[in-house]
Amino acid sequence: MPGAPNAVLSRAEPVALSAHPNQAATNTRRAARSWLAAGQRHGRALFVAAGLADVLAAAATVLACWNIATLIVAGIGPPHPGGLSGAVVGVALGVLVAALAALIAARLAEAGAVRVETAVRTELLESLLLGDADDESVTPAVAATAVMDQLPRIGAYFRGYARAVIATVTVPAVILAAVFPASWVVGLLLLVSLPIVPINMAVTGLGATEVNRRQLAQIGELSGQVLERLQAASTLRTLGAIEHQRRVVERAARELARRTVAVLRIAFLASTALEWVSTFGIGMVAMYTGATLLGYVHAAPLPVQIAPHSAVFVLLLAPEFFLPLRRFAAAYHQGQEAIAAAEVLGALTRARDVTPGAKFSTWTATPPRVELRDVSVRYPTRSSAALSNITLTVPSGFVFGLAGASGSGKSTLLRVAGGWLTPTDGIMRLDRRPPGQEGRALLIAQRPYLFPGTLADNLSLGQPGLSASRMWDAIARAQLTPVVRSLPDGLETVLGERGWGLSAGEAQRISIARAFLSDATFLIVDEPTAHLDRDTERSLIEPLRELLRGRTALVASHSDAVLGLADDVVALEDGRVHG
Amino acid sequence: MAELAAPLVSKPAGTRLVIGLLLALTAAVASAALMGLAGWFIVRSAQTGLSSTSGFSWLYPSAGVEALAVIRTAARYGERLSTHRSTLDLLAQVRTRLFASATRLPMAKLRSLRSGDLLDRVQADVDTLDRYVLAVAVPAVVCTVVGVGSLTVLTIVRPFFGVVAASLLILALAINLTMDRGSRRLGGQLAVDRAAARARVIEAIEGRAELAGYGARELAYDELRDRFAALDDPARRLSVRSANGQAVIAVAAGLAVAAILAAGTGGARPLDSAVLAFAALLTLALFDAAKTIGSIGQEAGRARAAWHRLREVTGLARAAGRDVESPGGGDVASRPAGAPVGADVVIRRLSAGYGTSPVLEAAHLDFAAGSLVILSGPSGAGKTTLLSVLAGEQPAITGEVRVGGVDPYDLTYAQRSDYLTLVEADSGILSGTIEDNLRLARPEASGAEIDHALRVAVLSGSVERSTQVGPGGSFLSGGQRRRLALAQAYLRRPRLILLDEPTEGLDQATAAQVLTNLRAALPGTTIVAAIHARNAGDVVAYADRTIQLTDGMAVTDRVDESMAGR
Incomplete structure (x- = not known):
């Protein structure tokens, strides 16, 4: 892995959880801000270049306005000495350069934003897929929402915000430099309106982060609900529960709409407030210049007169002065959205320890020795412990059988041994070391997960380019040859989601064939023949014995034939070793 | 639309x-x-x-x-x-x-x-x-x-x-x-790629144990990164085009x-x-x-x-x-059928399968109302296909099927869910409590009914009504998942229950107990259960009859007149 994305990670400040909730919220927000600031580095050069282009655009706009003013007042004073064609060219040139510079600025900002987004996404995908802890709280919907819905907000923030922040300082400076010589009073008027902007932002932005946070949470909520119900659709249908679930989804969808409106209301209020400032400022400029032109102003030290050209010129420039401020107001809203997203994304990436450049090989060269010492597991939602004080040692290359009724804790024990679940109490050791990246066992699950894709894709998981002959060999050893031969496209047959299209037993046998193809030294085998009939099971015993030979393994099963493969068997009851 | x-x-x-x-x-x-x-x-x-x-x-x-x-x-x-x-x-x-x-x-x-x-x-x-x-x-x-x-x-x-x-x-x-x-095409392409990327993220998280176990995480990571990079390009083109237009x-x-x-x-x-x-x-x-x-x-x-x-x-x-x-969905079934009456199942010269290639043929079968029928046979014998046809989820290629006197494929979803309950081998579970999931089947069920359903499915010992099942039921064992689905089927009180591997993950004693409980609790309901030969062992004793399926052929009740001529 390149080190760069991880630099973002290392720069982010850890979240200090404080007992005081407000303090905690402030810390979370601060961590999110610094996480965003760290991300900005990836596009900084482009953002600076975009800022320079914006300055050029402002200067060209000044040129155009100057010449428009010249043409407009041409009819009032004495005839122009040099003719007006120069002014017409000036207008055209100014507008052309301004448009081109704005275009360049937009493209540079876009490129910068893409760069930041890519870097942050790399970091996020790393922690989701390569991170150390397989945190059960990161559900598929949470992960998908983070990458698909929250990440683009980071991009939008840099696309709008990074550019707007620079333009808020530079562009008004350029405009003021042009306004002051024409009318220092107007220049001053514009200058004093500037501090209103941050005040306005601070007031309207109050509570915006919380509202944004609530909206983001609802997106995740809706996403999770819909995904779960789509995956269970046929069950819901047969239970006649569709109509009721439609109402559940409708409630969540409406709640999302409501929370989105709350976010937008604040955003619109902020930009409306700034529009008031801008409109009021322009109105003041118009009234002042109008009154001065009419000769109504007789208050020292204000000048009693203003040249018509200057009056029109400053009036044309006034909206340009406020334009970057209004853009900033819009970006400020994106900023609030992005901070809410950064809180989630920052926490997701921080929570996982990704070692840059680590070799993610999943098994040790020799079969590991597995040790569980006083291991207990309690699920937060269950009163009784799933496992209580389990201590056992599986020597290297030893096949350990687990018997026990449904719900006795076999699956939980397997998850702890495989390193997928950190026990509530006690320790798990692989070759006397805590389980790390290398500690992962190869799983033959009770319900194997087959990826949508071809059968060959699933068999060659982790080994792209695996030869067809090796696959056929593994298929034969898993007693699957007749099944695969009967599939319409053989190895290239596309399997539906979760292996749909195959019977449960066939899916299980594919996962066994897949295991034959790997060089794993540590196997976790969870009810390998639960879905198979007696004849198929019998024909699998020898291949399973061959698979287990020379590997450390934990095998849970109801079947005496499968448990017969184990060197030793213990029975579990209510989360304890029985007898 | x-x-x-x-x-x-x-x-x-x-x-x-x-x-x-x-x-x-x-x-x-x-x-x-x-x-x-x-x-x-x-x-x-x-x-x-x-x-x-x-x-x-x-x-x-x-x-x-x-x-x-x-x-x-x-x-x-x-x-x-x-x-x-x-x-x-x-x-x-x-x-x-x-x-x-x-x-x-x-x-x-x-x-x-x-x-x-x-x-x-x-x-x-x-x-x-x-x-x-x-x-x-x-x-x-x-x-x-x-x-x-x-x-x-x-x-x-x-x-x-x-x-x-x-x-x-x-x-x-x-x-x-x-x-x-061409922006419609580009937008369409963007949407297709984005949906594929979302699906991939979901699948990578769902299958993370497999990815980790097979050392395939880096590959999945690389693939996703490339997928997103490819997604960036059309998005950037659309954005740049907007800026050009403004200029x-x-x-x-x-x-x-x-x-x-x-x-x-x-x-x-x-x-x-x-x-x-x-x-x-x-x-x-x-x-x-x-x-x-x-x-x-x-x-x-x-x-x-x-x-x-x-x-x-x-x-x-x-x-x-x-x-x-759907209220306001407007479209009334194109194949109107009367509601099924009774709980008889009749199969005549049926062939069924995927598309037009049959994987199952059953000549002549009659299941009497209230009987418990076990379909037994090896993997791939067509048991699931037969259940699917009986549930009206797929049509017969030839021949006919009647449940309660009507072709199940002609029934609307509402009629079907009123009349029959199909418990698939991988029945879906929603996160929440056991009770939440049971109320999917009968929202108005009383507490006593819920408890009774748990007893029928022999679940009352291992879980409580308020037990959290976890996302997709992941806190439950395979056997608990099965029994939860059976408890749901019981609460529906349909005339016909179709069970795909109801005893999977259960020991023989529990499996027999659940099936006899269900039978006793719903005396008028016909129960058809597809069970592997291996699991069928002790359970068969409680069935009214057992149909052996081998290589897609069902043993028939008697020789049909038209078949006799062959």
């Missing part, structure tokens, strides 16, 4: 949309008038100041400028809030309808579509629809009104002004639209103003400066408004692509023709 478009004409959202549109118009007209009036006012002031005549009041025009500014700002706030609110309301309804359509997809389709892809349609594609209202309809109406108004005023000032502004405006918009060609309009605006100013100052009859200022600023305001429709082709293209993807789902659901569950 009636079921998706219906919310558009619904009252509150529609009214709010019209109000938003009126406010948008008010804001746009006030904005254009503001620019024009301010320009005119300053120049008139200058003229008045220089000529020292006092026929000009400073007060009224400046008050007018301030009033227009107030109107514009207030109207713009109201417009944005009401158009966004109504659009978001509409989207919430479309989302719900789309979800309902997705759940009505034929079983085969449900299985072949990736849930991540469907989710992406419900989320991102529905979100994209807001472009129709916010980026196409509202700006188009506003720009048309502002455009026609401004051009008329300019033409009145001087016909040349109107012609110049109109030509440059049309040219700029035409260039924009030309650049937008084209800005240049056109500059040229129009330069031409108007040149014409107004030069030539035989120079225009009054105040009127010229008014015309120049009005032109700038006109092109400013045009910037809001610069990307209209792109926005419409992307929205249409999204709409197309939503229609795929609703179209498939409608093709299933069983929409009577």
Whole structure:
């Protein structure tokens, strides 16, 4: 892995959880801000270049306005000495350069934003897929929402915000430099309106982060609900529960709409407030210049007169002065959205320890020795412990059988041994070391997960380019040859989601064939023949014995034939070793 | 597509949309008038100041400028809030309808579509629809009104002004639209790739134990990173194209103003400066408004692509023709059938399978009402296919099937869920408590009924009503999942229960106990259970009859007359 994305990670400040909730919220927000600031580095050069282009655009706009003013007042004073064609060219040139510079600025900002987004996404995908802890709280919907819905907000923030922040300082400076010589009073008027902007932002932005946070949470909520119900659709249908679930989804969808409106209301209020400032400022400029032109102003030290050209010129420039401020107001809203997203994304990436450049090989060269010492597991939602004080040692290359009724804790024990679940109490050791990246066992699950894709894709998981002959060999050893031969496209047959299209037993046998193809030294085998009939099971015993030979393994099963493969068997009851 | 478009004409959202549109118009007209009036006012002031005549009041025009500014700002706030609110309301309804359509997809389709892809349609594609209202309809109406108004005023000032502004405006918009060609295709491609990426993220997390176990995490990571990088390109192209379009309009605006100013100052009859200022600023305001429709082709293209993807789902659901569950879904089943009566199952010369290739043939079978029938046989013998046909999920290729006297494939979803319950081998579970999941089957069930269901399914010992099942039921063991599904089937109290591997993950004693309990609790219900030969062992003793399936052939009750001739 390149080190760069991880630099973002290392720069982010850890979240200090404080007992005081407000303090905690402030810390979370601060961590999110610094996480965003760290991300900005990836596009900084482009953002600076975009800022320079914006300055050029402002200067060209000044040129155009100057010449428009010249043409407009041409009819009032004495005839122009040099003719007006120069002014017409000036207008055209100014507008052309301004448009081109704005275009360049937009493209540079876009490129910068893409760069930041890519870097942050790399970091996020790393922690989701390569991170150390397989945190059960990161559900598929949470992960998908983070990458698909929250990440683009980071991009939008840099696309709008990074550019707007620079333009808020530079562009008004350029405009003021042009306004002051024409009318220092107007220049001053514009200058004093500037501090209103941050005040306005601070007031309207109050509570915006919380509202944004609530909206983001609802997106995740809706996403999770819909995904779960789509995956269970046929069950819901047969239970006649569709109509009721439609109402559940409708409630969540409406709640999302409501929370989105709350976010937008604040955003619109902020930009409306700034529009008031801008409109009021322009109105003041118009009234002042109008009154001065009419000769109504007789208050020292204000000048009693203003040249018509200057009056029109400053009036044309006034909206340009406020334009970057209004853009900033819009970006400020994106900023609030992005901070809410950064809180989630920052926490997701921080929570996982990704070692840059680590070799993610999943098994040790020799079969590991597995040790569980006083291991207990309690699920937060269950009163009784799933496992209580389990201590056992599986020597290297030893096949350990687990018997026990449904719900006795076999699956939980397997998850702890495989390193997928950190026990509530006690320790798990692989070759006397805590389980790390290398500690992962190869799983033959009770319900194997087959990826949508071809059968060959699933068999060659982790080994792209695996030869067809090796696959056929593994298929034969898993007693699957007749099944695969009967599939319409053989190895290239596309399997539906979760292996749909195959019977449960066939899916299980594919996962066994897949295991034959790997060089794993540590196997976790969870009810390998639960879905198979007696004849198929019998024909699998020898291949399973061959698979287990020379590997450390934990095998849970109801079947005496499968448990017969184990060197030793213990029975579990209510989360304890029985007898 | 009636079921998706219906919310558009619904009252509150529609009214709010019209109000938003009126406010948008008010804001746009006030904005254009503001620019024009301010320009005119300053120049008139200058003229008045220089000529020292006092026929000009400073007060009224400046008050007018301030009033227009107030109107514009207030109207713009109201417009944005009401158009966004109504659009978001509409989207919430479309989302719900789309979800309902997705759940009505034929079983085969449900299985072949990736849930991540469907989710992406419900989320991102529905979100994209807001472009129709916010980026196409509202700006188009506003720009048309502002455009026609401004051009008329300019033409009145001087016909040349109107012609110049109109030509440059049309040219700029035409260039924009030309650049937008293919954006529907691009938008559609973007949506397809995005949905695939979302599905991939979901699958990578669901299968993370497998990815980790097989050392495939880096590969999955690399693949996802490439997928997203590929996704960036069309998105960037669309964004850059928008910026290009804005530049084209800005240049056109500059040229129009330069031409108007040149014409107004030069030539035989120079225009009054105040009127010229008014015309120049009005032109700038006109092109400013045009910037809001610069990307209209792109926005419409992307929205249409999204709409197309939503229609795929609703179209498939409608093709299933069983929409009577949805109120307002309108489509009554195309194959009307009476409700089934009784609990008899009759099979005559049936062949069934995928498409037209049969995997199952059963000549002549009659299951009496209230009997427990076990379908036994090795993997791939056609047990699941037979259950699927009996459940009406797939049609017979030839021959006929009757449940309660009617063909189950002719029943609507509502009729089917009233009459029969199919417990699939991998029955779905929603996160929440055991009780939540049981109430899916019978929302109005009393506490006693829930407890009874747990006892029938021999679950009361290992879980409680309030036990959390975890996401997708992941806290439960395989056997608990099975029994939860059986408890749900019991609560439905259907006339026909179809069970696919009901005893999987259960020990023999528990398996026999659950089946006999179910049988005793629902005496009039026919229960057909597909059980592997291995698991069938002790359970067979409790069945009224056991049908052996081998290689897709069912042993028949008796030789059918027509079969005897073969």
